[in-house]
Amino acid sequence: MAPSTSPDNSRNTLLFERARALIPGGVNSPVRAFKAVGGTPRFVQRAQGAYFWDADGKRYIDYIGSWGPMILGHGHPAVVEAVQKAVLEGFSYGAPTEREVELAEEIVKLVPSIEMLRLVSSGTEATMSVIRLARGATGRSKIIKFEGCYHGHSDALLVKAGSGLATFGSPTSAGVPPEVVQHTLVLEYNHIAQLEEAFAVHGKDIACLMIEPIAGNMNFVRASVPFMKRCRELCTQYGALLVFDEVMTGFRVALGGAQSLFARSIPGFKPDMTALGKVIGGGMPMAAFGGTRAVMEQLAPLGPVYQAGTLSGNPVATACGLATLRELQKPGFYEALGQRTRSLTSGLTKAAAQAGIPFCADSEGGMFGFFLLGTLPQNYATVMTTDSPAFNRFFHAMLDKGVYYAPALYEAGFVSAAHTAEDIAATVEAAAEFFAAR
Numbered sequence: 001m002a003p004s005t006s007p008d009n010s011r012n013t014l015l016f017e018r019a020r021a022l023i024p025g026g027v028n029s030p031v032r033a034f035k036a037v038g039g040t041p042r043f044v045q046r047a048q049g050a051y052f053w054d055a056d057g058k059r060y061i062d063y064i065g066s067w068g069p070m071i072l073g074h075g076h077p078a079v080v081e082a083v084q085k086a087v088l089e090g091f092s093y094g095a096p097t098e099r100e101v102e103l104a105e106e107i108v109k110l111v112p113s114i115e116m117l118r119l120v121s122s123g124t125e126a127t128m129s130v131i132r133l134a135r136g137a138t139g140r141s142k143i144i145k146f147e148g149c150y151h152g153h154s155d156a157l158l159v160k161a162g163s164g165l166a167t168f169g170s171p172t173s174a175g176v177p178p179e180v181v182q183h184t185l186v187l188e189y190n191h192i193a194q195l196e197e198a199f200a201v202h203g204k205d206i207a208c209l210m211i212e213p214i215a216g217n218m219n220f221v222r223a224s225v226p227f228m229k230r231c232r233e234l235c236t237q238y239g240a241l242l243v244f245d246e247v248m249t250g251f252r253v254a255l256g257g258a259q260s261l262f263a264r265s266i267p268g269f270k271p272d273m274t275a276l277g278k279v280i281g282g283g284m285p286m287a288a289f290g291g292t293r294a295v296m297e298q299l300a301p302l303g304p305v306y307q308a309g310t311l312s313g314n315p316v317a318t319a320c321g322l323a324t325l326r327e328l329q330k331p332g333f334y335e336a337l338g339q340r341t342r343s344l345t346s347g348l349t350k351a352a353a354q355a356g357i358p359f360c361a362d363s364e365g366g367m368f369g370f371f372l373l374g375t376l377p378q379n380y381a382t383v384m385t386t387d388s389p390a391f392n393r394f395f396h397a398m399l400d401k402g403v404y405y406a407p408a409l410y411e412a413g414f415v416s417a418a419h420t421a422e423d424i425a426a427t428v429e430a431a432a433e434f435f436a437a438r
């Protein structure tokens with residue numbers, strides 16, 4: 001299935017060989033390896049605006065944006081300037097800085113459910129820490145997650161549904177002892193009856209329910225409003241914390257995150273806790289978790305729940321994150337971004353329809369998903385009914401035409417403020433050529 005390597009792809013191939021000799025699979029994060037789609041990963045040499053260039057000098061319109069962080073596009077001048085200035089003042093101190101306070105103030109101002117927060121260096125750290133905190137604050141052990149949601153690679157979250165309804169899950173990775181996931185209950189996304197049953201059986205033992213409010217790790221699937229409303233009600237009823245994993249959606253789908261969108265449909269809606277990452281670092285290692293003051297005060301050094309990090313709140317990363325968040329607050333930013341993203345999904349949908357190819361797409365802000373399916377899926381099992389060889393052909397055809405989508409059908413895509421109408425038109429035209437030739 002893997003397409004043959006063309007001679008003009010020689011430096012990527014060479015680098016991949018060198019990488020594979022020393023780095024497992026040649027990559028430092030699995031999805032980069034192109035394992036799902038076959039072929040040779042492109043080694044990025046540099047990036048600017050909406051584009052990056054690979055080791056052979058080929059240009060791509062970039063629809064992964066470092067898997068979400070690059071909402072302004074690559075090398076935004078205000079961000080570059082802030083980072084350059086910060087670097088001259090030192091890389092890391094292991095002592096507090098004013099910029100950490102500024103970033104905290106900025107996040108608390110923009111996300112009303114967050115009264116207090118802590119900065120960490122990766123989304124995995126944020127979600128892992130928020131679970132420990134939820135358990136510490138409630139004195140309970142069990143957690144709920146949903147099939148197809150990804151919350152980083154900590155042990156308790158690498159788990160798939162067990163055999164029966166409301167039974168506990170089994171590890172999805174070797175090296176995770178079954179005992180470690182025995183407190184994790186894995187449910188189907190958007191399945192209200194199952195959720196109710198899980199709370200009826202385990203409610204008083206559940207520390208938290210963690211959810212991607214718009215799931216971006218099974219392509220793009222929205223939690224329905226009635227489902228989210230029920231999540232909120234049941235958590236409140238049983239004293240469990242509702243944790244929004246907005247590592248991907250935070251500042252990506254709207255200035256206040258996906259929670260601000262649910263608050264429009266559900267009066268007074270707020271999660272108890274939120275995990276952030278990706279955009280808040282603007283491309284630097286930066287993430288955060290926060291929520292109500294009462295829960296956050298359980299964290300060390302104030303409270304009994306331990307959490308720490310040598311590089312947490314790194315001064316260069318905070319400079320990058322702050323400069324990014326400031327750009328996002330310019331008037332009309334999300335309206336323009338959302339419109340640009342919709343022009344992509346509607347263009348692709350039209351092109352597929354003209355060729356009679358089953359296709360559907362959805363987007364919010366600068367995040368989108370498309371499916372080679374007739375209707376938008378509501379859960380992981382349906383996402384995985386996508387014809388994967390067809391997706392792989394599409395992916396490689398687009399790659400050849402200089403359009404870089406996520407190299408797996410279960411990943412969301414990202415549009416940045418740097419993508420122009422011309423970039424979108426070129427992308428749609430490439431897809432139309434491919435569809436027409438099927």
Ligand SMILES: *Cc1c(COP(=O)(O)O)cnc(C)c1O
Pocket residue numbers: 121122123124125127150151152153212216217245246247248249277278287
């Ligand atoms: C990316 C992501 C994570 C993990 O973040 P890392 O920085 O890769 O550790 C967690 N949750 C969601 C929803 C994500 O998209």
